[in-house]
Amino acid sequence: MSEITLRNITKSYGSHLALPSLDLDIPKGSFVTLLGPSGCGKTTTLRVIAGLEQATTGEVVLGGKTVYSSGTGVFVPPERRGLGFIFQSYALWPNMKVDRNITLALSEAKQPKQVIEDRLTEALAKVQLTGLADRYPSELSGGQQQRVAVARLIAARNSILLMDEPLSNLDAKLRTEMRTELKRMHRELQATTVYVTHDQVEALTMSDIVVVMKDGVIQQQGSPYEIYHNPANLFVAEFIGDPRINLFEGILSMNGSDRILRFEDSTIPVPARLQCGDGPVTFAIRPENITIVERQGPFSLPAEVDIVQPTGSQTIISLSVKGQRVTVLIPRFETSLSRKNIWIEFPADQLTFFDKAGNRVPLQQPVLGASHAA
Amino acid sequence: MSEITLRNITKSYGSHLALPSLDLDIPKGSFVTLLGPSGCGKTTTLRVIAGLEQATTGEVVLGGKTVYSSGTGVFVPPERRGLGFIFQSYALWPNMKVDRNITLALSEAKQPKQVIEDRLTEALAKVQLTGLADRYPSELSGGQQQRVAVARLIAARNSILLMDEPLSNLDAKLRTEMRTELKRMHRELQATTVYVTHDQVEALTMSDIVVVMKDGVIQQQGSPYEIYHNPANLFVAEFIGDPRINLFEGILSMNGSDRILRFEDSTIPVPARLQCGDGPVTFAIRPENITIVERQGPFSLPAEVDIVQPTGSQTIISLSVKGQRVTVLIPRFETSLSRKNIWIEFPADQLTFFDKAGNRVPLQQPVLGASHAA
Amino acid sequence: QKSDPKWDAWLQKSQLGPYQKNENWDEVIANAKKEGEVVVYSSTGTMLKVAEDFGKFYPDIKVKAYDLGSEKTIEKVVREHQAGVYAADVVYSGGTEQMVFDLLPNHRIVNYVPSYLTDKIPAAHREPLLTHVIEAYGVFYNSETYPQPPIKTLWELTEPQWKGRFSMKSPAGSLTTLMMLASIVEHSDEMQKAYEQHYGKKLELSSGVENAGYEFLHRLIGNDIVISDNSSKIATAVGLRGQAKPPMAFSVIHYLTKNQSDNYANAVPYDLTPSALFSYPTYVAVAGQAPHSNAAKLFVAFLMGSKDLNGSSELKAPFRSGKSLELLQGMAAFYQVGTFSPRTDVPPPPYSEMWPKARKLTASPEFVRDNIAKISDFWMAETSR
């Protein structure tokens, strides 16, 4: 059953159309992440769900109950929707200390004192702010402030949680811990969660469903695997994955009974199941799927190393292949690649093709994870 | 020559000692990143450099000129230090439109109109906000606001740049682009840059020097490679690297002429050059350096798969090894590891040892990158 | 006026206006006690003292006296009546134009003269409205600096030696001051005579000026008159001892009492031509539809002084006690130089020996009605030049 339904939602700010038309179904208990470039309407979508913003037209259904409908004029105000919300700007109350910021809603709901205290202690512990309950928000660092906002959500225990970049100001370690914490909360409360993030690792690791938006329009909606491996279009392909996927222009043609892809002077074999006619085509390959070899092979392309950027467990290598920039990711820490004579290879089964409109060309029988087994 | 020097800086807020004693030398033209857990004093350090906060004691020297000294009472106000600063909370002027926010400093400096216009256009283009010059900050999304803050810095072109988490609200793609942009600006202006981030990839890819702080105290200071591979202590080891490094307790002992490490029931060979006596020891290995094998080897440990989290080009696998939690990172997208019978192996040359105080045990002759060649 | 049955009924019930009979005072007092209170709207703070004194005689009747100043007294009565609220019993105020020509014909007030006083008050002071006291503006000079009056006629004030040295309260906002100007204008022929007598030549009117009264005002203002907002300060400015060149002024003459209390040296040149005194009445009346009409009558009678008061009554300061109070009653609080009862049988208060003999100019109600607006406009135009 779907817990949150947005039907044909549009939202404009004056003449600016932030959401042209949005349809979204979020099943009960699922964890949905909204992903998309800055300014694409993620926050707006959350605000429409929460009722903080009224959609210009459309309908919002929460838990089977219509809470907004431009047709009938129904509007349930946010305070009666029973949601948890973390604001991108924290929205901490400057006049209250941390503890009061966290427990206000509880004490307003006339919870017993003991419960409030327990929840406060628990929430503070979870966000690792124990001991700072007595500070004012202005006496906290940026990350600490953000954690207070998270603690407020944790303490409230709502059944629908909306979080707008709740971890953006935290360091990796803390962020990983908080991620686990939020995920656990999600499980424990069986809470339907809509999560906005710009961090792909977060999106891909935490979500049941990832929704990729662009300019207020949903581009693709699916499991993290689908989004990563079968991007619906060029935009999704380029947006998901860090470093960015490599794109090339090639020409599909037949070479005898085999189909081949012509790219610059080389040819690359392609899967036969590709449902698309011959001619120019855009193809993409993720940096981690490009192999760097030290000997020229039949399908290898000569490359020159440009920049080497180690990121810890991996190293991003920018290469120049026949004048084109290619990014390769290797699973090692590397500060320099000294050798000049290197070649790269594109494994044929790792290529994704896009037609002229930018939509992915499907394969006849989609290949499921089989080739990814270690 | 060092451009920024902090000598024995302390800073307390009331009774809270945010910086107990800080010494820092930043060479001219270098790119220094401050890393550390939330609340460790990064922002405070930047603010002390900028003069927005007066250190309780100590001395600040900028470009050879003492701008603050608690001893002599010298204090040069921030407006005459000529720095660029990006605030963690953006600090956009809500009453001014985007263009004015960006150009105020320039028009104050009586720059010719043409220059101002050019710089505005350029800065807007660099942060990809062209066309939004006429909006008020409150009419922008969170990420757009942050980009205005960045554009303000770009347009001003100072020779010392201080940036406090300038990209925290941007998506991966934009962030990569902005990173490149900032790095280019750094190079073009030869600007000495102090950069605060919680994003390790950013820290490791952009910096000449990484400074890791904890509770206001510098834990280690060095190149990204040093920080990552030769963490000075347990804190740095744990803090740097995502997912977190694996830590184990073992016992060092001699097995004939070979030194071995006893861990649970197994033994692992260790480099002989380890400068440390026998006995209990903490050893660490990064997740990407653990190998998962399907057959039991001489030094392998049996493992059970707990959670599999694909992050795009990599997959984080949580295993349970004899009751202990072990994280492994594999360079593939993987949604599940079905096989039960797997083992892990610790390559001996990838182990780092820490003594009881948490400091790293050095090797007799440090091994340089050799083993990392592909 | 159209007949108004409700009004008529009230008049009849309260025995006022045409229904007024020779009062049976015992009955009135008994009824007044039954009514239990009397509400007085007054333009002066002295009424609070009268209220106190009234309480000594009739402790069963509570007096609620409001000190509002003249324009607010009138405003309050009018507004209340317009809203159908009849709260006031006695209305006490100067301002002929309003009291006589607005409130009276519009039934906001009704004239009430205790029957026993009819023959003791000249008709001009009881019809159309009962005058409670006559007050006056006088010309003041400093008798310490000038043992003899420095001027013989009002016209001398328009000469250069008094340039910037003559002051008066602004008539704008002060009905009584305006009344004084009205009396000067109304008696313009006397003004003219005084001029011609003094200078021995014909008065030449400035262009656009109507008569000698206006001409005097015109020249006075032209001679850099100093306008003040406060009478008491004027009295101080003139009368303070030790001044080399004290100014002269128009002042309410009851500030002569300051000569005793504050040792000032104010004096009035009683022989001035055409006159040094400009008198004006302050009226008292029963409010229309007064809820406590008997108490109101009693209060009015009390204000006017007792029956037993006569020219040979022995009155001793302080007047608000003992035998004097019994005789003066409501007059006691007013009994000082500058506030004179219209009753012919009341002895003048101390230091006012000159009062009965001195020449006084007074503006008639009709003249005020027809000209006061014009005079006020004239003043405004002249002073803003």
Add this chain to the structure above:
Amino acid sequence: MTSSAAPVQTPSRVPSVRAVVGHLWHSFTQPERLLGILLAIVLAGLVLVPLFELIRETLTVQPYDRAYLPKAQPGEFTWFHYERVFAGRLSWAIFYKPFFNSLITAFTATIICLAFGAGFAWLIVRTNIPFRNFLHTLVMIPYMLPSWVMALAWITFFKNDRIGGASGAFAYFFGVQPPDWIAYGPIPIIICLSLHYYVYAYLSVSSSITSVDSQLEEAGAMAGLSRLKQFLWITAPLLLPAIGSAVVMTFIRVVGSFGTPAVLGMPVRYYVLPTQIYAAMGTRNAGDGFLLALVLVVLACLFIFINQRLIGVRKSFVTLSGKGFRSKEIDLGAWRWPLFILIMLLMTAAVAFPLVLLVLQSLIKTAGNYSLGNLTLHYWIGGGGEGVDQLQAALVDNGNIIDATWNSLKLAFLTAMTTGIFGFLIGYVVVRTRGSLTSRTLEMVAFLPYIFPALAFGAIYIGMFARPFGPIPALYGTFALLVLICSVKTLPFTSRTGIAALLQIDKSLEEAARVQGIGWFRRMIRIIVPIAAGGLLSGMLLSFISIMRELSLIILLVTPSTNVLAGVIYNYQNQDMPQLVGVATVLLVAIVIAVNLVVRAVSTKTRVGAV
């Protein structure tokens, strides 16, 4: 309901009807809309009715007009007053000249007020100037003194021989008579008004300035702006709502103030609009008086309109977002003490001098004699003595003063409360519905009572509340009516400061509470009110102070048993008893200062406002 009974064949109509009903219902469920409607109705009754009454009187024949219009019946329609005031022979004297005089004094005084007020506010709130708490109380005292005290002090000091009497202190000490232009006329008027009314700007700006995030100024510093430029380019524009309010309040109050121009202007015949209004009303020429007052009303509307334009709809003044607020003290460095001394000097002139004069006035037996033997405490503590007026009870057993003080306190307190609540609500609605017609009109209407001639306002309320009206019983003669009229009259203080304060609060602070299920009322109590409290309190304090001194507004409405302190002072003044005037005034000032101190102590203790 219609939906269940609706026949199937008209499906297209049903939703539209329901939609309309739904939308209506919906707009009612939005607290700010509902409130807006309610407030509009209430204010229409309380403000627009008197306004129409004023306008009506300017358009009808008044009793006084008989002299000009012998044939007309009072109450008939006429343009007579308009012609007379704007186009007649006398229009120069009645209107144009005083009007220009007014504009000149008011503009100049407003500018000075703004400079003083904003400057003090910045110094005291933001910098480390010594004795900040003390200064905060000190700089408000000039407003607590009745405005005529200042004028009186001026006259006493600079009086020359033009008005005779004792020579002024200046002439006494220096042996020269100050020229007329120093003693009387526009310059002293401007100075006295400025020293009195800068407090509006001070209170309004100081409460706003506390909620300006220091980081915004710091960002200015990083952009290389000097301290002054940071203030001018960043802080001041962010304070625009507060400054705008201050300008509107100050200008309108200054342009409408009567006492000071009356004392200082009359000796040289320098007339301003209020003296003309007073004159017209005093001669019961209501038509002219109200028409002149309407000019002020129009002027006020114009000002508010300009103010609304300046503030705009899109521009944001939110300085209190939910993120990273910092408030930092600015180090004045070497300027600390010189600036402190400068303020102290100014305050000596504006506070100490008039205050000493007042105290002296209450101690002196006969005026003008300042010898020690001529001083007495009789009027304070009784005991009599030679040369005192034995009939005048001293303060300690003067039931008159004590009752009146109590009444004044009660009235001022209740008024401050009522007006505080309504001002806040109006501010809330105006800010939340910003840009809409409701917002603009509400803001304007809430300000109108400010410039109504007080006396006429009271008079009109007699008519409105003499009889029961709907659910409201007849209030005339009750204390409630006094509270009501005072609240309406001082509404501008709180609504203006309320608007300024609320403009600085980010909506998300309320939203954060909203999504957590905290209802409207609780949100206000817990979050918005505490954060806006600084601004609200200063507005309430202004109401309190002005009601403590108010007389003309309520004089027609009070009963003798509810006499107020200002009424007592007025009576004593009429009866020429300067000592008791001094006693009562000093008492008034002492009370206001005490209340101010208490309010401040309580508000810092509960940490009201942002910081």
